Amino acid sequence: MTDAAGPLVLAIETSCDETAAAVVRGDGVVLSNEVASQVLRHRPYGGVVPELASREHNLALRPVIAGSLEQAGIALADVGIIAATAGPGLASSLLIGHTAAKALSLACRLPFYPVNHLEGHLWSPFMGGAGPPRPCVALIVSGGHTLLVAVEGYGRCRMLGTTRDDAAGEAFDKGAKLLGLPYPGGPELDRLSAGGDPEAFAFPRSMVGSGDHDFSFSGLKTSLRYRLEKLSPAERSERSADLCASYQAAIVDILVEKAEAGLRTTGSTCLAVSGGVSRNRLLRTRLQEMARKSGFELLLAEPDFATDNAAMIGFTAALKWRHGEETGPLERDIDPNLKLMDGR
Ligand code: KG4
Ligand code: ZN
Numbered sequence: 001m002t003d004a005a006g007p008l009v010l011a012i013e014t015s016c017d018e019t020a021a022a023v024v025r026g027d028g029v030v031l032s033n034e035v036a037s038q039v040l041r042h043r044p045y046g047g048v049v050p051e052l053a054s055r056e057h058n059l060a061l062r063p064v065i066a067g068s069l070e071q072a073g074i075a076l077a078d079v080g081i082i083a084a085t086a087g088p089g090l091a092s093s094l095l096i097g098h099t100a101a102k103a104l105s106l107a108c109r110l111p112f113y114p115v116n117h118l119e120g121h122l123w124s125p126f127m128g129g130a131g132p133p134r135p136c137v138a139l140i141v142s143g144g145h146t147l148l149v150a151v152e153g154y155g156r157c158r159m160l161g162t163t164r165d166d167a168a169g170e171a172f173d174k175g176a177k178l179l180g181l182p183y184p185g186g187p188e189l190d191r192l193s194a195g196g197d198p199e200a201f202a203f204p205r206s207m208v209g210s211g212d213h214d215f216s217f218s219g220l221k222t223s224l225r226y227r228l229e230k231l232s233p234a235e236r237s238e239r240s241a242d243l244c245a246s247y248q249a250a251i252v253d254i255l256v257e258k259a260e261a262g263l264r265t266t267g268s269t270c271l272a273v274s275g276g277v278s279r280n281r282l283l284r285t286r287l288q289e290m291a292r293k294s295g296f297e298l299l300l301a302e303p304d305f306a307t308d309n310a311a312m313i314g315f316t317a318a319l320k321w322r323h324g325e326e327t328g329p330l331e332r333d334i335d336p337n338l339k340l341m342d343g344r
Helices: 039-045 050-072 091-107 117-126 168-178 185-193 218-229 233-238 240-266 281-294 311-322
Strands: 008-013 018-025 030-037 079-087 112-116 136-141 146-153 156-162 270-274 297-300
Touching: 008 050, 008 091, 008 311, 018 050, 018 311, 030 050, 030 311, 039 050, 050 091, 079 091, 079 117, 079 311, 091 112, 112 117, 112 311, 117 136, 117 146, 117 270, 117 297, 117 311, 136 240, 146 240, 156 240, 168 185, 168 218, 168 240, 185 240, 185 281, 218 240, 233 240, 240 270, 240 281, 270 281, 281 297
Parallel strands: 008 079, 079 112, 136 270, 270 297
Antiparallel strands: 008 018, 018 030, 136 146, 146 156
């Protein structure tokens, strides 16, 4: 079905522990966005267990695809393009969605777009009516990546900086684990911080003012561990909210300062923020305050498009279609270490 809105894209995302499918119109309008979360399956292990994740993807994928078609009010016969995440991510997870998508493409004789998961995050702030990709500084903060990118337009990006050790989401999750919070720790830390004093404990803001655009979070995590070792079990539990708030404030300070530095050095007047960590309430508030004060345009991925989802994969495939990019050969495999660009 091709009309002014373009063909309908059926997109599949299974790079980690969310089984997701979405229908996106060729003009970028999202018609459905289904996500089956595996959080409760992995929680007892304190992190994602790859074999469990792929088994769950296998079980969930068919109903999730059916749900996404139903939610969009269309049949498989209406779909014009198939897309799936090709990397980066867990090999055994990526393979499930990617293989299913290629099988659908073959069976339905439809073109197939393999999509870089990081590119999905990169363009997600432009979903939901924010207009086409335009010049900006993009901050991608997820569980596996922390990237600062200078975007000139679609397909014209330059890496400014990345993390030298842990990703921002990892810093949240590892810190939360030290604090005894359940997996995934980021949202829990966000929730508990609300009742705490962000200045109660002093944690380092590594590489702030370093003059480059790289990030580092491992020192912060170590500092939390040492701090906790000095507290009694009773003090730890009494001061839990203060510890959460102080630790969160350090991560957010680093992200805000680096984003600001990116805008300063590029002279850009637009900041686009994406990835699971961009759901963090303090980060969103701080960036909104900064945008108001400094007068730059702030594009924050909508919460449903910030954590892993298939709509951002479909949206990216729709961008590829609009830019006349070639569809992928079905022989191409997944790449668990796929980079956004320039080998980073
Ligand atoms: O983008 P995403 O869903 O998956 C990856 O591509 O990695 O990001 C997941 C990360 C996890 O580390 C999770 O703890 C973090 O995003 N996250 C948060 C919040 N919601 C999700 N971190 C801080 N505050 C939140 N509210
Ligand atoms: Zn992601």
